[in-house]
Amino acid sequence: MKDKHQIRLSGSGGQGMITAGVILAEAAGVHDGKNVVQSQSYGPEARGGASKAEVIISDQEIFFPKATAIDILLAMTQEAWDRYSDDLREGGLAVVDSFYVKAAGRPNVHALPLSQSAREEVGIEIVANFIALAAIAELTGVVSKAALEKAMLARVPRGTEDKNRKALEIGYRLARGAKG
Amino acid sequence: MKDKHQIRLSGSGGQGMITAGVILAEAAGVHDGKNVVQSQSYGPEARGGASKAEVIISDQEIFFPKATAIDILLAMTQEAWDRYSDDLREGGLAVVDSFYVKAAGRPNVHALPLSQSAREEVGIEIVANFIALAAIAELTGVVSKAALEKAMLARVPRGTEDKNRKALEIGYRLARGAKG
Numbered sequence: 001m002k003d004k005h006q007i008r009l010s011g012s013g014g015q016g017m018i019t020a021g022v023i024l025a026e027a028a029g030v031h032d033g034k035n036v037v038q039s040q041s042y043g044p045e046a047r048g049g050a051s052k053a054e055v056i057i058s059d060q061e062i063f064f065p066k067a068t069a070i071d072i073l074l075a076m077t078q079e080a081w082d083r084y085s086d087d088l089r090e091g092g093l094a095v096v097d098s099f100y101v102k103a104a105g106r107p108n109v110h111a112l113p114l115s116q117s118a119r120e121e122v123g124i125e126i127v128a129n130f131i132a133l134a135a136i137a138e139l140t141g142v143v144s145k146a147a148l149e150k151a152m153l154a155r156v157p158r159g160t161e162d163k164n165r166k167a168l169e170i171g172y173r174l175a176r177g178a179k180g
Numbered sequence: 181m182k183d184k185h186q187i188r189l190s191g192s193g194g195q196g197m198i199t200a201g202v203i204l205a206e207a208a209g210v211h212d213g214k215n216v217v218q219s220q221s222y223g224p225e226a227r228g229g230a231s232k233a234e235v236i237i238s239d240q241e242i243f244f245p246k247a248t249a250i251d252i253l254l255a256m257t258q259e260a261w262d263r264y265s266d267d268l269r270e271g272g273l274a275v276v277d278s279f280y281v282k283a284a285g286r287p288n289v290h291a292l293p294l295s296q297s298a299r300e301e302v303g304i305e306i307v308a309n310f311i312a313l314a315a316i317a318e319l320t321g322v323v324s325k326a327a328l329e330k331a332m333l334a335r336v337p338r339g340t341e342d343k344n345r346k347a348l349e350i351g352y353r354l355a356r357g358a359k360g
Contacts, residue, residue, distance in 0.1 A: 013210075018202055022220070029222025030193075039219035039245060040202070042209025065219060065246050157337055 003059040005142050006067040009132070010052040010084040011076030011097075016129035020074075021053025023151045024133055024143060028057045031147035037065040050083055057142055072140055074132050075101055076114065095135055097128065110139065110178045117170050127167035134171025139179065145172070183239040185322050186247040189312070190232040190264040191256030191277075196309035200254075201233025203331045204313055204323060208237045211327035217245040225263065232264055237322055252320055254312050255281055256294065275315055277308065290319065290358045297350050307347035314351025319359065325352070 007024065009017045018040055025038035037056045054067040069089040075081035075096045081104050088094060088106075096104045098111040112135055118128040130152060137143050149168060156164045187204065189197045198220055205218035217236045234247040249269040255261035257280045265284070268274060276284045278291040292315055298308040310332060317323050329348060336344050 022198055022202070025220065025222060034222075036222040037219060038221070039217060040205065041218070041242070041245065042205060042214075042216040043241070061223070062221070065221065066244075 010080035027147040027151035130167035135175040138175035190260035207327040207331035310347035318355035
């Protein structure tokens with residue numbers, strides 16, 4: 001794995017992108033021992049309902065904390081794809097929700113049934129964000145599975161651990177299918 | 181109010197500093213209509229248990245998203261003060277927890293019973309982070325009270341609204357006492 005990754009998680013407000021960004025950062029920063037900067041910015045477009053969180057993960061110190069050339073993009077909605085995919089660098093990898101994103105025309109896009117699997121297998125769509133994180137972990141190795149689970153369990157409400165663990169399992173499985 | 185504020189919220193892991201940072205950012209960015217960048221970085225010191233979140237709030241576009249000269253500092257523990265107060269600019273304002281921070285020797289430091297009031301008046305210490313946000317709002321006007329309440333209620337677990345609203349009221353009251 002190369003030593004610096006710039007990851008953008010995007011969707012609509014209420015899809016848990018910021019929670020996912022914080023958990024990915026804590027997994028890599030606290031549990032995997034990497035240097036990490038996690039950020040969200042709010043401007044006029046945030047008031048329109050789009051939401052994005054960014055995570056930079058590096059083995060080295062991070063001097064400029066703004067993500068510039070995105071390596072790894074998650075888009076949970078068509079609007080998020082349309083608005084936030086331009087910064088994905090050539091050769092970068094994208095994971096998009098196959099239910100909400102219909103037009104994502106570029107190479108190396110993995111369209112996975114994130115929200116659909118959340119609804120059908122877990123019974124609640126909100127865990128689609130954790131399915132997505134697990135898929136990204138499986139596809140890219142940017143964070144270890146053990147770290148991701150630890151960081152997630154430290155932030156989810158008590159009593160929801162089983163559903164959230166199940167979400168991770170679904171994400172690993174979907175991504176293995178996409179790789180294979 | 182001048183048009184740019186750099187705010188650092190610091191404490192130990194588990195005191196809710198990152199949650200507070202996200203809520204302050206959403207209050208100012210989504211509800212008050214400001215430009216906001218919210219970030220946390222994780223390096224070797226994060227593994228030691230210290231935690232900080234930063235929020236930059238501006239009427240203008242924010243080009244450099246790293247907080248440099250902090251205007252407003254919250255320190256919930258002595259360790260957080262010792263580690264993170266050096267960047268507080270001259271004339272900057274600090275709010276510290278009077279129970280955990282014993283030595284914060286510089287002008288313009290408001291030592292308030294944040295954790296103690298949370299324990300005694302709400303019955304749970306974890307809401308001290310929201311008492312702190314409310315105190316900062318009252319002392320600095322950096323975010324409106326209506327926006328802070330909206331953003332907080334959108335992120336707290338259902339059923340905890342009353343305790344969290346009470347935390348805001350305590351924070352406003354403590355800060356009014358500190359000003360008066």
